[in-house]
Amino acid sequence: MSGASRIDWRSRAGGPLRGELTVPGDKSVSHRALMLGSIAQGTTRIRGFLEGEDTRATAAVMAQLGVRIEAPSDGERIVHGVGLDGLRGSPQPLDCGNAGTGMRLLAGLLAGQRFDSTLIGDASLSRRPMRRVTEPLARMGARIDTRDGLPPLIIHGGRRLHGIRYELPVASAQVKSALLLAGLYAEGVTEVIEPHPTRDYTERMLAAFGWPIDFSPGHARLEGGHALHAVDVDVPADFSSAAFFLVAASLVPGSELRLRAVGLNPRRIGLLHALRLMGADIRIEHERSSGGEPVGDLVVRHAPLRGIELPEALVPDMIDEFPAFFIAAAVARGTTVVRGVAELRVKESDRLAAMAAGLRALGIAVEESPDGAVIHGGALHGGRIDSRGDHRIAMSFAIAGLVADGEVSIEDCANVATSFPGFVDLANGCGFALQTCV
Numbered sequence: 001m002s003g004a005s006r007i008d009w010r011s012r013a014g015g016p017l018r019g020e021l022t023v024p025g026d027k028s029v030s031h032r033a034l035m036l037g038s039i040a041q042g043t044t045r046i047r048g049f050l051e052g053e054d055t056r057a058t059a060a061v062m063a064q065l066g067v068r069i070e071a072p073s074d075g076e077r078i079v080h081g082v083g084l085d086g087l088r089g090s091p092q093p094l095d096c097g098n099a100g101t102g103m104r105l106l107a108g109l110l111a112g113q114r115f116d117s118t119l120i121g122d123a124s125l126s127r128r129p130m131r132r133v134t135e136p137l138a139r140m141g142a143r144i145d146t147r148d149g150l151p152p153l154i155i156h157g158g159r160r161l162h163g164i165r166y167e168l169p170v171a172s173a174q175v176k177s178a179l180l181l182a183g184l185y186a187e188g189v190t191e192v193i194e195p196h197p198t199r200d201y202t203e204r205m206l207a208a209f210g211w212p213i214d215f216s217p218g219h220a221r222l223e224g225g226h227a228l229h230a231v232d233v234d235v236p237a238d239f240s241s242a243a244f245f246l247v248a249a250s251l252v253p254g255s256e257l258r259l260r261a262v263g264l265n266p267r268r269i270g271l272l273h274a275l276r277l278m279g280a281d282i283r284i285e286h287e288r289s290s291g292g293e294p295v296g297d298l299v300v301r302h303a304p305l306r307g308i309e310l311p312e313a314l315v316p317d318m319i320d321e322f323p324a325f326f327i328a329a330a331v332a333r334g335t336t337v338v339r340g341v342a343e344l345r346v347k348e349s350d351r352l353a354a355m356a357a358g359l360r361a362l363g364i365a366v367e368e369s370p371d372g373a374v375i376h377g378g379a380l381h382g383g384r385i386d387s388r389g390d391h392r393i394a395m396s397f398a399i400a401g402l403v404a405d406g407e408v409s410i411e412d413c414a415n416v417a418t419s420f421p422g423f424v425d426l427a428n429g430c431g432f433a434l435q436t437c438v
C-alpha cells in the first residue's frame with residue numbers, strides 16, 4: 001500500500017448514473033512522455049498529464065537523474081530535455097512506487113547509460129516478475145542484477161549494448177518498450193516481434209520525436225545512433241479509467257453518461273467490443289485525432305447484458321479492464337467464459353484470484369482455472385472485499401456496490417491514487433454512493 005494511511009470504502013446503490021465527465025489522463029502515455037521528453041533535445045510540454053502516484057514517481061525518478069521538470073499547473077509538465085546522453089546517475093535508489101510500467105521501461109532506458117542505477121518499488125511491485133525484461137536486455141549486453149527475478153533491479157552502467165531480434169514469449173507492451181528504449185543506445189538494429197499486437201504508444205511517440213522507426217501491429221524495428229527532438233504531447237483521457245464508468249452505467253438502470261475525449265487507440269478498447277458483444281449500448285461521438293491518437297466521447301446507456309465466451313483475440317486489448325469486465329459478467333444473464341488471461345496473475349495483484357474471491361464473497365459462482373475463469377451471472381449481495389491494495393480491484397468492486405442488494409465494503413483502497421486520483425468525487429458526482437473510511 002502506498003502512503004501512510006489506510007483507506008477503506010463502502011459502496012451501495014445510488015441513483016441512476018448521469019452526467020458528463022472527463023477522466024484523468026492516460027497512464028501509459030504520461031509515463032512515456034516524461035521519459036522521451038527527458039532524453040530529447042529541447043523542451044517538451046505535456047498537457048493532460050496523469051497526476052497519479054505512478055506517473056509522479058516516474059517524474060521524480062527523471063528529476064533524480066538530472067532532468068528539470070516544471071509543473072506549472074495540474075495536469076501540465078514542462079520537461080527540459082537533456083539529450084540522449086545527458087542523464088546523470090543518482091547515488092540514491094530510484095523509487096518507481098507501485099508502477100510496473102515505470103520500472104520496466106526505466107530498466108530499458110537505463111541499461112545503456114554510463115552510470116549504475118538501482119530501481120526499487122513498493123511491496124506489490126517488489127513481487128512482480130522482472131526477468132521478462134532483464135533476460136532480453138542481457139542478450140543486448142546489459143548487466144542487471146535482480147533478487148531471483150524480482151526487484152530491486154541493480155543496473156550496471158558502462159555496458160555497450162547491441163541490437164537484437166527478439167520474439168516476445170508473452171504479449172507485453174512494457175517488455176517491447178523496454179527493448180526499444182534500450183535500442184536507442186544500442187549499436188545496430190533492435191527488432192521486436194509480439195505474439196499478439198499490444199499498445200504502440202512507444203513506437204508512435206518515438207516517431208513523433210523524430211526517431212526513425214518502422215512499426216506495424218505486432219512488430220517494431222529501430223536503429224541506435226539518432227536523436228530525439230522535443231515535441232508537445234497532448235495526453236488523452238485514459239480508456240482504462242473510463243472503463244469503470246462504461247461498466248457501471250451499463251449495469252445501473254436509467255443511467256446515461258458521457259465520457260469526454262477518451263483515448264481510443266485500437267489496442268486499448270477491447271472492453272468496448274466485449275461489452276457490445278454482451279449487449280451494451282455504447283456510442284462513440286465526435287471521433288477525432290489529438291496528438292496523433294484517436295479520441296472520442298463515449299456515450300453509454302444502461303442495457304441488459306448477457307454472458308459471452310470472450311474471444312481470446314480481445315485479451316491484450318483489454319488486459320487492464322478484466323476486473324471491471326468480471327463485474328459486468330457477474331451481473332449479466334448467463335455464463336461468461338474467459339481464457340488465456342494468465343497475465344492477470346502478475347499484475348498489481350493476482351487479479352484472477354482477487355476477482356474470483358471477491359465475487360464469491362458477494363454470492364456469485366466463479367470457477368477459476370490457471371489461465372481463466374467461468375463466471376455465472378446472478379444476484380450480487382453485500383459483503384466484504386479485500387482489494388489486495390490493487391487500484392483496479394478496488395474500483396471494480398465499487399461498481400458492484402451499485403447493483404448489490406446490500407453494502408459492499410472494500411478494504412485497502414489507497415492505491416486508487418496510483419492511476420485515478422479523484423475517483424471517489426467523480427464517481428459520487430455522477431450517482432455512485434461511495435463513502436471513504438480512513
Ligand code: S3P
Nearest residue numbers: 028101171172173174175319320
Ligand atoms: C502497459 C502495458 C500493460 C498494462 C499496463 C501498462 C504499458 O502491461 O497492463 O498497465 O504502459 O506499456 P504488460 O506489458 O505487462 O502487459
